[in-house]
Amino acid sequence: MPQPLENPETSRSTDGRLARGEATRDRVLDAAERCFAANGFAAVTIRQIAREAGVTLGVVGFHGGSKDELFGTVLARRTDTLNALRTEALAELKAGGAFTIRDLVDAYLAPYLQIASRGDPQWRAYAQLIARIVSDDQYYPQVRDLYDPVARTYIDEIRRLRPAASAEALATVLTLTVSSMLSIVASRVRIEGLSGKPAGDSPLDYRTILVDFCTGGIEKALPPNEAS
Known part of the structure; x- marks a missing residue:
């Protein structure tokens, strides 16, 4: 018919x-x-x-x-973008063969730095929001399911490079890495104040030094491989 x-x-x-x-x-x-x-x-x-x-x-x-539902949606729509970029970056690393802890750190941090440096006022608001809530434990249940699955995939890759590391140590170094990233994105005014020189125009200006700093901390904090 x-x-x-x-x-x-x-x-x-x-x-x-x-x-x-x-x-x-x-x-x-x-x-x-x-x-x-x-x-x-x-x-x-x-x-x-x-x-x-x-x-x-x-x-x-x-x-x-509701306000709770709205808050969750606000967080989730940005996290979806970040998770996709981080997952893609990790897949590219694995497809390319051997990689280092520094490669993993850069793959995890770079997407956030790049997005935060675009000048989009809404992403700046999101960065400000995350910086506000990250140190408050009451919000962890709302962000846990958004951020932790991809974070765990990166932790698993670091564990393969440092198999003697404990779960607590791995979780700690990733958490400290994220804190450093959020600090650079939220404000660079103290860098300017302490150095007496103008701070970088965007978080992405600090990509190399941030990745080097976090990589050094991770490599020092985790037990070396037995073959090292």
Whole structure:
């Protein structure tokens, strides 16, 4: 039986509504990201997010759900991008044959540094938000499932290079590495103050020294291979 022809006008109307809905959702998420970054999760209200986004309370609820759900969505949409880039970087390393701890450190840190250096105000807000919550244990359950799976794949690769290292030592060196990265991204004003010279324009300017610093710490902290 022949299928009825699709009405082009109806199709365009539907596409238009979907596009407007996606644009509104992005506006809500962007506004929430800025609010959470500037004031912290506890201090932000849905009303503030609605005002920042220029929408009604109902629109925020429709696109974001509760404040907890909205917070999780704000974190997840950035993490998806980072996880994909880090996974791709690791796959390239493994496809190329032998690699070092420094290669792993660079593959893990570089995507975040590159994104944070683009000048996108929303990614700057995200970096500010992560710097705010990373030292507060209450937020770990919300970020654990977002960040830890890919982090564990990198830990597994470091363990292959240093098989005598304990699980605690491996987790510690990765955590300290991430802390160093977040510090460089969040602010470089103290570097300028202590050095008496202008700081780099972007986090990516510190890629080499950051990777060298973290690699040196990891290699010193973990027990060497027996063959070394």
